[in-house]
Amino acid sequence: MRILFDALGGDNAPLEIVKGAVLAAEEMDIDISFVGNEIEIEKILKELNYNKKVEIINATEKIENNEEPAYAIRRKKNSSTVLGLKSLKEDKVDAFVSAGSTGALLAGGLFITKRIDNVKRAALPTELPSLSGGTLVIDSGANMDCDADLLLQFALMGKTYLQGIKGIKNPRVGLLNVGTEEGKGNALTKEAFTLLKNSDLNFVGNIEARDVTMGKCDLVVCDGFVGNVLLKNTEGVAKFLMHTIQSEIKKAELSKETLLEVGSLFSKMSKNLDYKEVGGTILLGLKQVVVKAHGDSDSIAIKNAAKAAVMALNNNIIETLERDFKEKI
């Protein structure tokens, strides 16, 4: 099994990307390849004393986050994103891991590796921490304006993902809404409710945003705009609360002993809440395994993103989706 890493994507490229790939190779039985600046990558590998054979595709261009994705994919033929996805398309590697622009990765995925038959749009699932261990939000930002059919497709893809990656047999699917009763919401969620209710999914009904982290379902379905708001707000509130707690602790004039005890408690907690421990997310709906890692990713996050790719391959996520969507339509 060979995983290709985008050594130009993300804030900490190439160092943390290469480090993370090496960690992944040491931990799992995989071969690693890179797409990026060949000289820099080789230099880092040497510093890390990594002596196994590594394939490197030299890439001279990088797609930035502020570029219009579809335009950038068409124009920057020598970008790590385009060259990486082409290598995947040609089956030279089994999966592609990138911490670069999400939009470019999605657009490139759709243009180059293509969609699974009958899948209308690719979606981005993201796991949020919750009292039940984690709740998957789909779509978390790939699709801005959605119709009810799309939301049903997101739910179906999310179900396959959770079965394959998390081993959850019959995931509880909730529709993100402003109230729990049927009939609540905007035009989109009202229509999606009916579709989900009439599907074979384990649909538990509407779920309010306050209950997402309470773990009342395994899968939360929403359009990408709302999903993105949910995700980023979770990040912001956590940051705000940590800030408040720290400033209260400062004001409280605690004893030295208490400060020490509280301090170690906090570093442990921040680690629990750290997205880096979760790793990357698979772009669902594409014909091949493309994993998006957070732009901030360090080597641990990259290693975990590679782990997600390996799990998707070992559990035949793509094949299952292809079968499911063939049968559905």
Added chain:
Amino acid sequence: MRILFDALGGDNAPLEIVKGAVLAAEEMDIDISFVGNEIEIEKILKELNYNKKVEIINATEKIENNEEPAYAIRRKKNSSTVLGLKSLKEDKVDAFVSAGSTGALLAGGLFITKRIDNVKRAALPTELPSLSGGTLVIDSGANMDCDADLLLQFALMGKTYLQGIKGIKNPRVGLLNVGTEEGKGNALTKEAFTLLKNSDLNFVGNIEARDVTMGKCDLVVCDGFVGNVLLKNTEGVAKFLMHTIQSEIKKAELSKETLLEVGSLFSKMSKNLDYKEVGGTILLGLKQVVVKAHGDSDSIAIKNAAKAAVMALNNNIIETLERDFKEKI
């Protein structure tokens, strides 16, 4: 100045409502009236030794949260919501405070007290805690499907509210979106961006959900579906984090001294984050002052909701909105 309280609305009615009204009367120079079960209200007032003259409108019906608002308003003519709003409409009182169904209060407000000329829809502003002291989210749940014109109106109403209630001279207005760059978002936010940019407002551009609590603007504009998700997610994440912190503290086997110190810190912090300290929210766009208090409100929250009503009256919020919207069109 006379404030009317809905003694049938909310989870803690009538006791906490009556208590809160009495607290408000003691703290501010106002007269209080009630709409609700006359016998119960009089009994509570007696127990509280409140001897000033109080007007009570007897109401025999209550509108529940799960009732279809417009239908309930038309059918339940003797509900506290309908009788309260009628009394307001007839200028027998200056403001109406209710912890009952938000939908019914809005529908009733629109039917009975009516909209300000040129205001298309009434909106619900809610203040979220933030590093700058507080950020107003408008609309936070009154309007599910919105167009860009509506979002502009929400921003204009929110500005007047912040000027009048908070004394912020030129509030910074942000558009809730999935990225900060112009051109990001769904069809609605793309169009709203242009309208806001071309308005007289102090528009600071798109704001991502992660920055709402960071206090980067005073006013966040969004449709009511997204606003409701933002608000309820904030509540859920705070709850989740507190839960995590408490369970970590338990596991940490802290010394008795530390536990005591940390315990008192936490009760102080929870108080800081408590919405009850903020009080009620004014339904913006109506011709009279209607304040919605949280369904969970205790007497302190009701008192603070009354305070919001008094500030709206003292600062001529309604008259300012009437003038602004007359000039705008």
